Amino acid sequence: xxxxxxxxxxxxxxxxxxxxxxxxxxxxxxxxxxxxxxxxxxxxxxxxxxxxxxxxxxxxxxxxxxxxxxxxxxxxxxxxxxxxxxxxxxxxxxxxxxxx
Amino acid sequence: xxxxxxxxxxxxxxxxxxxxxxxxxxxxxxxxxxxxxxxxxxxxxxxxxxxxxxxxxxxxxxxxxxxxxxxxxxxxxxxxxxxxxxxxxxxxxxxxxxxxxxxxxxxxxxxxxxxxxxxxxxxxxxxxxxxxxxxxxxxxxxxxxxxxxxxxxxxxxxxxxxxxxxxxxxxxxxxxxxxxxxxxxxxxxxxxxxxxxxxxxxxxxxxxxxxxxxxxxxxxxxxxxxxxxxxxxxxxxxxxxxxxxxxxxxxxxxxxxxxxxxxxxxxxxxxx
Numbered sequence: 001x002x003x004x005x006x007x008x009x010x011x012x013x014x015x016x017x018x019x020x021x022x023x024x025x026x027x028x029x030x031x032x033x034x035x036x037x038x039x040x041x042x043x044x045x046x047x048x049x050x051x052x053x054x055x056x057x058x059x060x061x062x063x064x065x066x067x068x069x070x071x072x073x074x075x076x077x078x079x080x081x082x083x084x085x086x087x088x089x090x091x092x093x094x095x096x097x098x099x100x
Numbered sequence: 101x102x103x104x105x106x107x108x109x110x111x112x113x114x115x116x117x118x119x120x121x122x123x124x125x126x127x128x129x130x131x132x133x134x135x136x137x138x139x140x141x142x143x144x145x146x147x148x149x150x151x152x153x154x155x156x157x158x159x160x161x162x163x164x165x166x167x168x169x170x171x172x173x174x175x176x177x178x179x180x181x182x183x184x185x186x187x188x189x190x191x192x193x194x195x196x197x198x199x200x201x202x203x204x205x206x207x208x209x210x211x212x213x214x215x216x217x218x219x220x221x222x223x224x225x226x227x228x229x230x231x232x233x234x235x236x237x238x239x240x241x242x243x244x245x246x247x248x249x250x251x252x253x254x255x256x257x258x259x260x261x262x263x264x265x266x267x268x269x270x271x272x273x274x275x276x277x278x279x280x281x282x283x284x285x286x287x288x289x290x291x292x293x294x295x296x297x298x299x300x301x302x303x304x305x306x307x308x309x310x311x312x313x314x315x316x317x318x319x320x321x322x323x324x325x326x327x328x329x330x331x332x333x334x335x336x337x338x339x340x341x342x343x344x345x346x347x348x349x350x351x352x353x354x355x356x357x358x359x360x361x362x363x364x365x366x367x368x369x370x371x372x
Contacts (some may be wrong), residue, residue, distance in 0.1 A: 095330055
């Protein structure tokens with residue numbers, strides 16, 4: 001579990017147009033600079049918003065990764081809920097889902 | 101010159117990005133309060149505006165996270181967010197490196213603040229500026245308090261940071277205004293986005309207006325997380341603004357819970 005590097009990758013993707021260009025041109029190659037587990041790598045490659053949310057990615061990073069992949073606002077919130085339904089509660093961080 | 105204005109406002113990205121989805125009545129009330137704050141900043145004849153923000157990983161990350169930072173550049177860029185998503189165009193925003201440097205030199209005897217000669221604004225600064233300095237003709241001095249990556253900056257230190265900024269600003273010849281910008285209770289970027297604890301917000305705002313540091317800084321992070329969500333950690337920006345107005349009391353110009361904006365939309369000023 002290398003949540004720190006998952007988040008660092010998304011941080012750079014959100015703020016650095018040069019890295020964003022490399023990520024769009026060859027996503028798999030852009031990931032090589034980060035220490036990721038196979039599951040984390042797959043979740044990023046597949047833009048699995050629900051799993052990334054459950055892994056504990058900070059919402060302020062994940063929100064923009066979802067927008068980057070074209071998630072409309074409601075679809076993005078639904079993807080996080082679906083992630084919790086499929087994978088269980090959020091495992092780390094401060095962006096946990098709470099009871100209404 | 102004595103600092104010429106101290107205020108606070110919300111900064112949530114939905115305020116611009118999802119504007120058309122909000123109930124028009126509270127939205128227009130909030131926008132009108134932001135216009136009132138813009139007019140107050142202009143009437144103050146401020147020559148620079150300090151924005152105490154709670155950034156969301158635009159510049160600072162867990163590889164080197166400062167408890168406090170101040171920008172020291174002649175210009176900044178922002179927003180980092182997709183302009184179609186935030187509905188604010190990317191642009192260059194004026195700064196004042198020399199003025200920042202003198203401010204930082206004035207703060208450092210009190211608070212170990214980091215400085216940054218590069219700074220990309222995210223919605224946390226870009227949304228307020230969209231309303232408060234829409235012509236982008238007022239130099240901005242960005243400041244940050246770590247509200248995102250635990251361990252977070254203690255509330256009492258946020259108050260001291262605001263006080264130190266005030267002392268530093270008062271000692272300079274320029275007229276300087278200051279705003280803090282953050283949310284009170286909110287659960288942004290979670291499935292609970294739109295949840296707002298109005299009673300908790302109103303209690304916090306009452307304490308903010310009262311501006312007694314012991315009561316304002318009495319919240320534990322566990323209390324805040326339970327009652328105000330992780331977004332509630334951004335009360336540090338309001339507390340820093342209160343520190344910049346120590347001895348004064350405040351007034352709330354607007355508090356409107358707007359769920360699609362994911363926050364109780366707030367505008368307030370200190371009677372300095």
